Amino acid sequence: MDELLATLKAAAETTRLRLLALCAHGELTVTELTQILGQSQPRVSRHLKLLCDAGLLDRFREGTFAFYRLTERGASAELARVLVDAIPSDDPTLTLDLERLEAIKRARSEAAASYFRENAARWHEIRSLHVPEREVEEALLRLIPADGIGDLLDIGTGTGRMLEVLGPRARRAVGVDQSREMLSIARTKLEDTALRHCHVRQADMYQLPFPSGSFDAAVVHQVLHFAEAPADLLAEAARVLRPGGLLLVVDFAPHGLESLRAEHAHRRLGFSDAEVAAWCRHCGLDCGAVVHLPGEPLTVSIWPAVRAAKGASPADPSILSISGAQS
Numbered sequence: 356m357d358e359l360l361a362t363l364k365a366a367a368e369t370t371r372l373r374l375l376a377l378c379a380h381g382e383l384t385v386t387e388l389t390q391i392l393g394q395s396q397p398r399v400s401r402h403l404k405l406l407c408d409a410g411l412l413d414r415f416r417e418g419t420f421a422f423y424r425l426t427e428r429g430a431s432a433e434l435a436r437v438l439v440d441a442i443p444s445d446d447p448t449l450t451l452d453l454e455r456l457e458a459i460k461r462a463r464s465e466a467a468a469s470y471f472r473e474n475a476a477r478w479h480e481i482r483s484l485h486v487p488e489r490e491v492e493e494a495l496l497r498l499i500p501a502d503g504i505g506d507l508l509d510i511g512t513g514t515g516r517m518l519e520v521l522g523p524r525a526r527r528a529v530g531v532d533q534s535r536e537m538l539s540i541a542r543t544k545l546e547d548t549a550l551r552h553c554h555v556r557q558a559d560m561y562q563l564p565f566p567s568g569s570f571d572a573a574v575v576h577q578v579l580h581f582a583e584a585p586a587d588l589l590a591e592a593a594r595v596l597r598p599g600g601l602l603l604v605v606d607f608a609p610h611g612l613e614s615l616r617a618e619h620a621h622r623r624l625g626f627s628d629a630e631v632a633a634w635c636r637h638c639g640l641d642c643g644a645v646v647h648l649p650g651e652p653l654t655v656s657i658w659p660a661v662r663a664a665k666g667a668s669p670a671d672p673s674i675l676s677i678s679g680a681q682s
Contacts, residue, residue: 363434365405365408369448373448381424382554383424413425485650495520503526507521508569510531510588511578515530518541531556568596572600575602580623603658608653609627610624635660639663640661643658
């Protein structure tokens with residue numbers, strides 16, 4: 356009871372209640388919250404600290420930025436949502452706050468769209484060389500259990516497309532990337548969807564900021580060919596999987612397009628099945644049947660693998676196969 360009273364006390368102040376309402380609508384920085392509330396940054400920061408200490412808000416860093424959002428886990432998560440829902444929707448202060456929030460989101464969206472326009476040619480040029488993305492996404496969805504998955508991690512999320520595609524099958528989904536510009540695009544896209552359980556974080560894919568055994572599934576989509584150390588990347592992905600967790604690696608089969616190395620910073624010109632399988636086995640994953648989706652001239656491969664449960668025999672590869680699409 357004392358803990359409940361302390362949590363209620365933390366929220367029982369006008370500015371802090373406004374902060375809870377705003378952070379329920381997405382991830383916001385101190386600067387953005389300061390602009391909306393019209394208060395000094397030190398004052399807003401103090402209120403945010405109290406809410407974080409009470410477990411009502413989550414805080415995470417991206418370089419020099421700190422983002423805040425309504426907590427979704429722990430004993431205070433349900434209470435946080437109840438408090439936000441109890442605020443009258445026609446409250447004039449809240450209405451003005453949300454109008455200012457929408458203006459910030461529009462500015463974010465415009466900046467992200469501008470960045471994407473400037474760099475879109477790189478993606479479209481490569482996409483024209485292989486099978487349509489729709490076919491790849493449909494193949495990935497066929498590999499996800501029909502009854503869904505628990506916690507999903509998208510490593511190298513980029514613009515967040517895998518979260519959009521696979522997120523509806525997950526209870527919770529997190530995308531990580533080093534590029535703040537890419538994450539800005541991903542946040543904008545996710546805010547336009549109903550996928551409130553999907554989030555993005557800035558993180559090093561070789562040193563993921565999650566404990567071992569944190570996720571039920573992980574996807575590495577078109578990231579491996581940029582990696583300095585692909586085997587290390589897969590080992591780190593395997594580390595954060597729970598026993599029985601599914602890893603889906605999507606990348607190109609071996610090819611000879613040197614232009615991708617010179618013009619698009621690809622470090623590797625595709626990967627063989629044997630190479631990826633060896634990496635997976637080395638980090639304790641049982642490999643499933645590989646899916647090849649031929650394009651012209653690039654073939655997209657999907658390598659599924661499962662972290663074996665303790666004491667279990669290797670997974671049956673047929674469980675992970677796709678009828679008519681196997682090599």
